[in-house]
Amino acid sequence: MSRAAASPPLVPPAKQEHDATLFGMGIFLASEFLLFGGLFTILVFYRIVHGHEVVEASKELHLWIGALNTVVLLTSSLAAALAAKSAKDGDQRLTQRLLLAAAALGAVFLVIKAGEYSLEYGDGMLPVPGGGGQLVEPLSRLFMNIYLVATGLHAVHLTIGIGLFVFTAFRIWHRSIRLPQDQLSIVVPTLYWHLVDIVWIFLYPALYLQR
Amino acid sequence: MSALSKTSEDGSIIGLEHEPAGETRHERESYLRAGHTLRSWLLTTDHKRIALLYLVSVTFFFFIGGLAAAIMRVDLLTPEADLLTNEGYNRAFTLHGVIMVWFFLIPSIPNVFGNFLIPLMIGARDLAFPRLNLLSWYIYWLGGLFTLWVLVSGGVDTGWTFYTPLSSMFAQGNVVMAATAVFIVGFSSILTGLNFIVTIHTMRAPGMHWGRLPLFVWSHYATSVILVLATPVLTVTLALIAAERLFGLGIFDPALGGDPLLYQHLFWFYSHPAVYIMVLPGLAVVSELVAAAARKPVFGYWFVAYSSIAIAAIGFLVWAHHMFVSGMSMYAGAVFSFLSLVVAVPSGIKVYNWTATLWKGHISLDPPFLFAMGFIGLFVVGGLTGLILAMLAVDVHVHDTYFVVAHFHYIMVGGTVSAYFGALHFWWPKMTGRLYPVFWGRVTAVMIFVGFNLTFFPQFILGFLGMPRRYHVYDQQFQVLHVLSSTGATILGFAYLFPLIYLLYALRHGTPASANPWDVTGLEWTVPSPPPKHNFERIPLVTRKPYDYEVEKEEQS
Amino acid sequence: MPGLRALLPVYVALLALLATTLGASYLPLGGWSPVVSTAVALAKAALIAGFFMELRLEGAALRLAVFAGLFMCAILLVMSSVDPLTR
Ligand code: HEM
Numbered sequence: 001m002s003r004a005a006a007s008p009p010l011v012p013p014a015k016q017e018h019d020a021t022l023f024g025m026g027i028f029l030a031s032e033f034l035l036f037g038g039l040f041t042i043l044v045f046y047r048i049v050h051g052h053e054v055v056e057a058s059k060e061l062h063l064w065i066g067a068l069n070t071v072v073l074l075t076s077s078l079a080a081a082l083a084a085k086s087a088k089d090g091d092q093r094l095t096q097r098l099l100l101a102a103a104a105l106g107a108v109f110l111v112i113k114a115g116e117y118s119l120e121y122g123d124g125m126l127p128v129p130g131g132g133g134q135l136v137e138p139l140s141r142l143f144m145n146i147y148l149v150a151t152g153l154h155a156v157h158l159t160i161g162i163g164l165f166v167f168t169a170f171r172i173w174h175r176s177i178r179l180p181q182d183q184l185s186i187v188v189p190t191l192y193w194h195l196v197d198i199v200w201i202f203l204y205p206a207l208y209l210q211r
Numbered sequence: 212m213s214a215l216s217k218t219s220e221d222g223s224i225i226g227l228e229h230e231p232a233g234e235t236r237h238e239r240e241s242y243l244r245a246g247h248t249l250r251s252w253l254l255t256t257d258h259k260r261i262a263l264l265y266l267v268s269v270t271f272f273f274f275i276g277g278l279a280a281a282i283m284r285v286d287l288l289t290p291e292a293d294l295l296t297n298e299g300y301n302r303a304f305t306l307h308g309v310i311m312v313w314f315f316l317i318p319s320i321p322n323v324f325g326n327f328l329i330p331l332m333i334g335a336r337d338l339a340f341p342r343l344n345l346l347s348w349y350i351y352w353l354g355g356l357f358t359l360w361v362l363v364s365g366g367v368d369t370g371w372t373f374y375t376p377l378s379s380m381f382a383q384g385n386v387v388m389a390a391t392a393v394f395i396v397g398f399s400s401i402l403t404g405l406n407f408i409v410t411i412h413t414m415r416a417p418g419m420h421w422g423r424l425p426l427f428v429w430s431h432y433a434t435s436v437i438l439v440l441a442t443p444v445l446t447v448t449l450a451l452i453a454a455e456r457l458f459g460l461g462i463f464d465p466a467l468g469g470d471p472l473l474y475q476h477l478f479w480f481y482s483h484p485a486v487y488i489m490v491l492p493g494l495a496v497v498s499e500l501v502a503a504a505a506r507k508p509v510f511g512y513w514f515v516a517y518s519s520i521a522i523a524a525i526g527f528l529v530w531a532h533h534m535f536v537s538g539m540s541m542y543a544g545a546v547f548s549f550l551s552l553v554v555a556v557p558s559g560i561k562v563y564n565w566t567a568t569l570w571k572g573h574i575s576l577d578p579p580f581l582f583a584m585g586f587i588g589l590f591v592v593g594g595l596t597g598l599i600l601a602m603l604a605v606d607v608h609v610h611d612t613y614f615v616v617a618h619f620h621y622i623m624v625g626g627t628v629s630a631y632f633g634a635l636h637f638w639w640p641k642m643t644g645r646l647y648p649v650f651w652g653r654v655t656a657v658m659i660f661v662g663f664n665l666t667f668f669p670q671f672i673l674g675f676l677g678m679p680r681r682y683h684v685y686d687q688q689f690q691v692l693h694v695l696s697s698t699g700a701t702i703l704g705f706a707y708l709f710p711l712i713y714l715l716y717a718l719r720h721g722t723p724a725s726a727n728p729w730d731v732t733g734l735e736w737t738v739p740s741p742p743p744k745h746n747f748e749r750i751p752l753v754t755r756k757p758y759d760y761e762v763e764k765e766e767q768s
Numbered sequence: 769m770p771g772l773r774a775l776l777p778v779y780v781a782l783l784a785l786l787a788t789t790l791g792a793s794y795l796p797l798g799g800w801s802p803v804v805s806t807a808v809a810l811a812k813a814a815l816i817a818g819f820f821m822e823l824r825l826e827g828a829a830l831r832l833a834v835f836a837g838l839f840m841c842a843i844l845l846v847m848s849s850v851d852p853l854t855r
């Protein structure tokens with residue numbers, strides 16, 4: 001079937017490692033899609049079965065706060081994309097700053113989100129202990145439960161992303177990442193960041209814009 | 212004598228003259244001896260060592276799950292509840308299902324043989340992400356510890372399916388803990404699948420293009436795709452179950468406006484593909500064994516390769532055949548019934564191709580090949596009864612009866628577990644460097660086949676006569692068949708214990724194996740048994756198709 | 769800043785799409801509303817994937833992986849809608 005031969009590997013190992021890492025990340029992103037896919041299925045299912053109630057419940061959400069947060073997140077993604085570019089160019093300082101800028105914008109998102117939760121809590125719309133007094137219809141309570149789970153899971157992902165960016169920026173400062181050689185160490189977290197952004201891009205209409 | 216007594220590499224005849232089984236040179240230089248400390252095992256990143264860690268682990272869980280089954284079979288000997296309480300019986304079959312599905316069947320062949328063989332088969336030194344591989348074993352054990360905790364803390368009684376609202380509102384046991392265990396072990400699956408896909412894409416030796424991959428690798432590729440795409444849906448669903456139970460979310464609770472069928476959709480979106488996660492690696496093994504048994508190239512290589520991919524793809528489209536009588540819309544029932552008939556086509560293709568491969572071959576009857584033949588027969592029965600169940604109208608009658616139990620055991624136990632033992636008997640000499648007593652291997656293979664049929668064939672009849680599953684108090688008329696089934700289970704239980712004895716015996720006292728004791732093709736047989744730490748001294752250059760048997764004969768003469 | 773010139777138009781397009789989907793939510797589109805917002809979201813995701821993640825420059829295997837994830841999500845959503853739609 002085969003013979004051992006003194007063949008030089010056809011692909012240089014560095015390229016092989018680069019491809020493997022990115023490909024592995026791509027598969028990870030695909031499985032993350034499916035994780036949120038389960039939640040989207042629930043939203044679609046209830047939209048079909050209880051369309052009217054879902055639309056009414058969705059109208060109660062603060063869609064302009066959601067829009068503002070979308071802008072924040074899109075901007076952070078721009079910063080993350082620029083960070084990946086400058087990493088490829090080998091500009092360590094700029095990369096570091098852009099990463100921290102993206103992380104800061106992520107933190108802004110979380111702060112706005114928290115503010116939104118507390119508004120909803122004050123309005124009796126948040127189904128948590130002590131809140132949710134206004135949620136008399138079972139389906140509006142159900143919708144807000146799904147809202148809480150979905151945005152909560154998204155926020156967890158975003159927090160992980162912020163942690164990754166801060167850590168990566170620290171590693172650049174610490175010189176355990178050198179650019180452009182170690183650009184993958186920048187590119188991989190930014191891919192994750194964009195995923196979190198894309199999830200939000202779908203969550204936003206699915207939660208706030210049901211009409 | 213069998214193919215096992217072949218000439219070793221340095222020309223001496225082994226196997227006949229019982230050379231004292233001291234340590235051989237290859238063993239000294241092998242991965243088994245590269246480090247003797249416990250640390251060198253527990254922190255290893257060598258795919259071959261991790262495979263052995265998994266081998267020990269899944270064997271452990273196999274016997275725990277088997278114990279639960281044994282207790283149930285004893286209880287079912289009489290129509291009354293004499294051994295277990297109702298509650299106890301519920302806990303026994305739940306634990307049996309959870310352990311067997313997630314801690315044995317899903318990890319078994321991929322994580323033991325896939326881990327060991329994929330790098331060897333494609334001419335690589337390891338998987339693409341060796342540390343991730345080790346991590347996945349630790350995650351497996353973390354989930355395993357949770358399961359054991361559930362076991363000692365009183366168990367769980369929802370069935371392996373965790374159906375709502377039973378699991379979210381009424382079940383008594385430790386549902387949250389059990390869901391957590393399965394949640395955790397899912398990440399181990401995802402990491403394994405990811406690792407395999409990347410490895411197969413990026414680590415193939417020069418010349419090993421896709422058309423030269425052994426079918427074992429193709430099938431594992433398909434399995435991995437399902438692992439990474441289906442498992443996350445289970446992950447989120449289980450998290451929601453736990454949240455329902457802890458916080459009363461109501462997503463699946465009709466009293467709160469939720470819909471239990473939504474749970475079933477999400478669960479089966481994972482779990483039907485998951486049954487293919489369990490069987491595709493079995494198909495992988497059997498494709499190798501059939502070619503080796505017949506010493507012929509596999510008939511219709513591309514058909515067999517692509518049928519694995521087709522099974523993985525279509526397998527995602529049929530899940531609601533588990534919900535025909537759940538109150539789902541009957542139009543949906545018709546759609547899913549049709550698609551379920553379609554998914555049988557690629558499975559059928561495989562069976563035809565194996566048969567054609569065996570046709571006119573000089574079939575070897577060594578243990579691995581007996582297991583493979585057993586697999587084919589049992590898989591056909593399991594698959595055909597799957598078709599019966601997929602017919603909407605028939606399923607209304609036999610849903611949730613022993614007929615279903617028999618159907619899936621024919622595939623998962625008759626099929627996958629036989630393939631697992633076939634693989635164990637085929638690659639044991641490669642993994643450990645020692646031959647085992649062929650006679651006992653044959654005895655075990657035959658006993659498993661007989662014991663299995665005696666256990667599960669009566670269950671088809673039971674189900675057809677209307678015996679529901681998951682009951683342990685039953686009508687007098689069913690007793691004879693239950694006693695037959697329990698008798699078969701006893702035989703089966705002993706047959707599963709035998710290999711533990713003679714394979715472990717062979718580890719110390721077996722004759723050293725040559726590099727290629729079965730005289731078959733495949734890169735894994737070009738390296739010494741057991742393989743050296745880095746597999747290949749030089750990365751091989753692949754120039755031929757797999758299963759290139761004729762050509763090899765020419766070379767010998 | 770390197771790349772800003774290339775990425776700024778993408779960013780602006782993303783904001784424009786956000787405005788579109790917001791605006792559309794005020795129109796009486798009836799059953800078309802979810803279709804429009806899904807289409808806009810897909811367009812945004814495509815922009816991010818193609819330009820921010822630079823998937824268009826990377827290997828086919830990576831694109832295939834991400835695409836498979838999206839495709840399987842679509843399967844999940846479509847096939848699980850068959851039952852509620854026909855009840
Ligand atoms: C040839 C293709 C197959 C078809 C058409 C098929 C069809 C079905 C159908 C219709 C059911 C539902 C029966 C009921 O609950 O009323 C079922 C149940 C089941 N099948 Fe299959 N099957 C096939 C292959 C497999 C394979 C390959 C496996 C496993 C490796 C498998 C494992 C199962 C399991 C575990 C269940 C029962 C789940 C439960 O209710 O606990 N099937 N099958």
Ligand SMILES: [Cu+2]
Pocket residue numbers: 482483486529530532533
């Ligand atoms: Cu199924």
